[in-house]
Amino acid sequence: LFYDFEGENQTDDWQVLDGEGTNEDGRYILKNTDSSSGIAAIGDMTWTDCTITCKATLMEGSADNIGFVWRLAANNLFYVVSIRMDQRVGYCGNVNGAWMNGGSPINPVPFETEVGTEYELRLTVEGNRFQFFIDDEDMGEWEDDQLETGMIGLRVWSAIMAIDDFEVNGPGIPATAVDSQGKLAFTWGKIKQ
Numbered sequence: 001l002f003y004d005f006e007g008e009n010q011t012d013d014w015q016v017l018d019g020e021g022t023n024e025d026g027r028y029i030l031k032n033t034d035s036s037s038g039i040a041a042i043g044d045m046t047w048t049d050c051t052i053t054c055k056a057t058l059m060e061g062s063a064d065n066i067g068f069v070w071r072l073a074a075n076n077l078f079y080v081v082s083i084r085m086d087q088r089v090g091y092c093g094n095v096n097g098a099w100m101n102g103g104s105p106i107n108p109v110p111f112e113t114e115v116g117t118e119y120e121l122r123l124t125v126e127g128n129r130f131q132f133f134i135d136d137e138d139m140g141e142w143e144d145d146q147l148e149t150g151m152i153g154l155r156v157w158s159a160i161m162a163i164d165d166f167e168v169n170g171p172g173i174p175a176t177a178v179d180s181q182g183k184l185a186f187t188w189g190k191i192k193q
Contacts, residue, residue, distance in 0.1 A: 001042070002176040003028070003166045014040045017075040019156065029059070031160040036064075038161075041072050041153035043173070048149050050170030053122045054163045058083065058115050062159035065090070068123050070130075071150035079147060080155050081106075081123060081132045085113055089132060089139040095146050106132065106140030118164075125170070 003010050004026070011023045019038020021030045032038040050070070058066050067082030076097040082090050087110035092101040111134065122133040131141040152168055154161060 001168050001173050005164060005166075013042050014153070015042070015151075016040045017072075024162075027057075027162045027164045028154075028166070029160065029162050030154050030156050031059075032156055032158060036158045037075070038156040038159075039069060039072070039075050039078075039153060041069065041151040043151040043153075043168075045073060045149055045151065046172055047071075047152060048171060049126050050152060050168050050173060051122065051124050052152055052166075052168045053120065054166040055118050056083075056121050057118045057162040058085075058113065059160035059162055060115055062115060062156075062161075064156075064158035066156050066159050066161035067154070068121065068132075068152070069155045070123070070125055070152045071147035072153060073147075073150050077147070078150065078155075079130070079144065081130070082155070082157070083111065083113055083119065083121075083134065085159075087111055087113055089134070091130070091132070091142055093144060093146060100144075100146075106142055111139070 005023050005028050006026050008023050017039040019032045021040040030038045030040050052068055065082035065084040069078040069080050072078035076094050079093045088105040089107040089111050090105050120135050124131045128143045128145040132139045
């Protein structure tokens with residue numbers, strides 16, 4: 001399933017659970033509004049293992065972190081991995097409003113987070129094991145068995161995130177139909193019809 005955000009209708013598949021999501025100049029922009037959090041998700045509750053990739057930029061005006069969520073059921077039930085302004089790559093989970101792990105760092109050395117720099121992010125989810133990469137550099141792995149299925153998506157905390165070329169592959173995740181002339185991808189909703 002692939003989104004290049006070259007068409008306004010590509011945001012129709014995304015459900016914003018918190019914050020604001022918009023399509024601007026061929027990128028999806030997620031930012032927090034009233035609260036410190038912003039969450040945008042796609043998919044359904046049956047999704048399990050997957051690989052998520054995208055190009056992501058921490059935008060000017062950000063104060064904290066951007067990242068992926070997966071096995072998400074609501075804005076208080078998900079796992080998250082994030083690139084933080086304090087030079088850490090952290091992970092945690094929110095299980096019915098109770099935070100676990102508190103964004104503990106997974107990267108063995110500080111990551112030089114820069115506002116305005118585009119990063120290639122990749123998360124692999126296999127059973128209870130998760131591994132995160134930035135620009136093909138392994139940032140660490142961890143395990144947790146509290147959440148088994150759910151949607152996937154993006155999360156910001158006191159930040160603005162711009163993404164492009166968002167792709168997710170895995171069991172039960174539909175393919176995106178793209179014609180050979182480079183026209184827009186059909187959205188997931190159209191594929192399901």
